[in-house]
Amino acid sequence: MSDTPDTRIATLRTLLAADPDRPDDWYDLGLLLKRARRYEEALEAYAEALKRNVERPEEVWLNRAVIHAEALGDPEQAAAELEKAIALNPNYASAWLNLGNLNEDRGAREEARRAYAKARAADPQDAMALMRLAEVTTFKSVDDPMIAGMRQMAAHPSVPAIGRADLNFTLGKVLDALEEYDAAWEAYAAGNAATIEMAKGPYDERAVEKEIDGLIETFGDRGDPAPPSETAPIFILGMFRSGSTLAERILAAHSAVTAGGELEHLPALIGDHLQPYPKAAAGLDALRHAELREAYLAGVRRQKFPLAGLTDKRPDNFLHIGLIKRLFPSAKIVHTVRDPMDNGLSIYFAHLHPSMRYAQRLESIAHWYRHYERLMDHWRGLYGDDILDFSYDALVADPKPQIRRLLDFLDLPFEDACLRPHAVTGVVRTASSWQVREPLYRRSSGRWHNYEQQLAPLREALGRG
Template sequence: MADTVDALARKAAALYRSARYDDAREAYRDLLALHPNRADDWVNFGLLLKRQGAFREALAAYDNALQHQVTGPEEVHLNRAVVLADDLADPASAHAALEAALAIRPHYVPALLNLGNLHEDAGDRDRARTVYARALELEPGSALALMRLAEVTVFDDPGHPLIERLRGAIARIDLGPLERADLGYALGRALDQCARYDEAFAAYRTANQGSRALAANPYDPQGAQAFIDRLIAAFPDAAEKEAGADLAPVFICGMFRSGSTLVERVLASHSRVIAGGELPLLPHIVREQLQPYPESLVGRDAAFYASLRQRYLKGLDEMELPIAGLTDKRPDNFLHVGLIKRIFPNARIVLTRRNPLDNCLSIYFAHLDPTLTYAASLESAAHWYEQYERLADHWMGLYPDDIHIADYDAIVADPEAEIAGLLSFLDLEWEDACLTPHRGTDQVRTASAWQVREPLYTRSCNRWRNYAAHLESLVATFGEPGRA
């Protein structure tokens, strides 16, 4: 009997490793229906369900693992916290899960780091700093804990002890590429705050070298251009609007670091808007159902897109988010505007734009996912920016009345006029609260979480001038603002 059970478990695991996720899901269901006491398999089932976007079911699987006395229960509580925070936008429950992990293992550094991150998202810098300092005390050699502590520290002295500690850590010869990236981005940010721009740029260069080493393949300009060509070819015509069509979120998208978080915070200050943040729903649909993309969409009928709409709405339901007044602020959804307008024909799209020199520099300075390979060099960031503009122009040509360009530099220079135009586009009446988005109390889970908690400011405009000596490639591509 044991051999049969183990064979079923091996089969489920093999299907999972082979990316046959639907088959693996059924195999785990069969196995655990017959043998519900297999705690480790409940954990594996939970990981699979999370990957498939079945977040509530994943939590139930983790609960079963805990009920059956899984080894290392603190890790399962951590898994639950990640789902609750990242996928279900439930920071209070995530906090409780992390506290449960720490009750079992008080020195569990991964739980401390995630707890600090929740404090960051809530805008509580002091609590975040305390938790990160505790994590670093427990693991003095942790590059991640040191980076997180530096990220919640404000620097005005290049001799600050944390800067010296960052310098010493990044000089170690035994660092892996991820640690080098973590420390390099943190050191660059600290030196930038101290106006040590040449030293900051050198630190960011080191960080991006580490990030490039983590990517499976380097940025491919020809492949990127071909992908945009294929998207344009896949959506040559506008989708027809539907009278009385279902409600749709407001999709806010554009280049990373181009102001999408600011735009969402402005809108979330309005009484009729709910900030959804960077919802994973649309990318998940594309990844799981629409490969190869966009070619898989050829010949699809209205019923097919209606089924995708229902899947998206089911995801909102799982996250307990209403669709009325909701924003979906996922920057890279700009790739999917054509798909969005097939799924939600009446959707409004806000495309964010920023001075390309500042935008590309900010991308280069941001600790983005290494799979975003264009971010690891200024030249590739500039090339991807050009592809974004090319695709944005195509979408604007198809949907001129349903797309609004929100220009970051214009918003911070003349907030009242620009915000009035944005609200008018969305058929929202003026509310003064939209001029003070920093007063919002929502969680913010982006690289710009601290910036958007400050009053509107212009100091990030023309930031590129601090680094002009290093930006020959960007100036060659885009020219220098203000010069013919």
């Protein structure tokens, strides 16, 4: 029998059925079920581990909190379980960090700052704790001791690449806000260099070109879509850092819309049912597309979201518009766009996962951008009436007509609340969570001019002279 996650889960269940008083095995079962996205079962396994007096129960409460926060969309329950972890171990830095993240997500800056300060006190050598504390601190001067502390820790030879990346990206953000642009660029460059160290190989231009070719070939026409459904999510997508979070917040202010955030359901569906992708998606009939749609909807129901008016905001879903439209033929696509120079700068300044290998070098950002444009041109050729290019720059220059255009596209009546996306309450779990809580502003439009000299390779690679 092959050693797969399912077989390991089955083996542990057999073992525990015969001898249930094995708390460590209940804990391991919880981990496996979580990775398999069987979240309710994972919570039950963790509960058994706790009932049977597992060692370091605070770790179990933390793992349960992560499921509630990230998979089940229940930040209140996540916070309650983190409090249980902290009650057991007041110096548990990871629990304090996660509690700080939850407070950030809901816009509670001071509560987040206190939690991060506790994490920092619990582990003064933790780069993440210092970075997160700095993220929620307002700096008045480049001479602030915390800035010196970040520089010192980032330069220490014992700090691993992830810590150096964390610290340098935050340093860059702080120095940029203080208008110390040359120093900010140096910090961001160091952060990207550290991220490259963690990547499993360099950015592969040819592989990217083949990936886009494969998508265009597989989804060369409309295919045999699932039967139309009464409702479909609103898919918000585009390049990272192109304004997708702001678009979702504008819609979240509308009485008929529910913000889903960065839902995992489409990538999970592809990973579980359509490998190798996109080849496995070729030639499917309407019945199979309907079955795949049901797999997506099962995830929505698990999170207790309504489908009508639900937004699914994952920027990189631009890769999957062909699949989206075969599962949900009536789906509307909000494609966020932004000046390519500002977009490229913002990607370079974003602390993205090392697997996003295009993001750490200006030339690879430009290469990825050009092929993203090629793919979007293909999707427009197939589904142009159902795709709205929603411009961040036009929005911040003159919000009302752009918001009205967005709502008209979605067949929603205009509501004045959509002009005040910063007033929307609720969880925001993206890198721009603080920016979208401010009133609409224009300072990020044209921001690239602060770094015009450093961005020459990007401008040249984009063919902009």
